[in-house]
Amino acid sequence: MKFWLMKSEPDTYSIDSLMEKPNQTDHWEGVRNYQARNFMRDQMKKGDRAFFYHSSCKTPGIVGIVEIVKENHPDPSAWDPSSRYFDPKSTPANPRWSMVSVRCLEKFKTSIPLTQLKTHFSLKNMILLRPGNRLSITPVTQQEWKTILSLKENR
DNA sequence: GCCAACGTTGGC
DNA sequence: GCCAACGTTGGC
Numbered sequence: 001m002k003f004w005l006m007k008s009e010p011d012t013y014s015i016d017s018l019m020e021k022p023n024q025t026d027h028w029e030g031v032r033n034y035q036a037r038n039f040m041r042d043q044m045k046k047g048d049r050a051f052f053y054h055s056s057c058k059t060p061g062i063v064g065i066v067e068i069v070k071e072n073h074p075d076p077s078a079w080d081p082s083s084r085y086f087d088p089k090s091t092p093a094n095p096r097w098s099m100v101s102v103r104c105l106e107k108f109k110t111s112i113p114l115t116q117l118k119t120h121f122s123l124k125n126m127i128l129l130r131p132g133n134r135l136s137i138t139p140v141t142q143q144e145w146k147t148i149l150s151l152k153e154n155r
Numbered sequence: 156g157c158c159a160a161c162g163t164t165g166g167c
Numbered sequence: 168g169c170c171a172a173c174g175t176t177g178g179c
Contacts, residue, residue, distance in 0.1 A: 132160045134176050
């Protein structure tokens with residue numbers, strides 16, 4: 001099993017949006033960055049776990065845990081002209097963008113803020129914390145995963 | 156709202 | 168293939 005971190009702006013799509021879906025399951029649509037897409041398309045497997053991260057908000061941080069329940073499939077929002085994620089270069093015959101489906105396993109009672117992650121020595125190599133990083137899908141090492149879970153339990 | 160860092164586009 | 172211009176991300 002591999003571990004990941006998936007970013008979303010809560011104004012656009014929050015963990016509560018996911019919780020409201022049937023079976024707390026939804027597609028992770030709208031990724032429009034090749035590196036992030038490649039992680040999803042090529043490496044994310046059913047059963048993998050990911051932290052749900054809220055970005056561009058008052059308190060950026062990790063707000064819960066999701067499970068990958070469906071692997072790579074085409075993202076149809078790319079060929080929907082009314083979608084904010086419309087990409088005329090993607091077609092049903094030749095889809096450019098991928099998505100996975102996720103199910104919410106846990107919403108934290110309180111989020112683990114970015115500021116707290118930054119203070120932990122054992123997380124200093126986390127991709128999320130690298131200066132200039134903007135990737136919305138990043139791998140998380142097993143060590144980082146365990147460390148972050150322990151932060152959750154200590155609060 | 157600012158702005159630095161990064162990704163993408165397109166002319167050459 | 169280079170690189171300037173532009174758009175986006177995301178913390179602060």
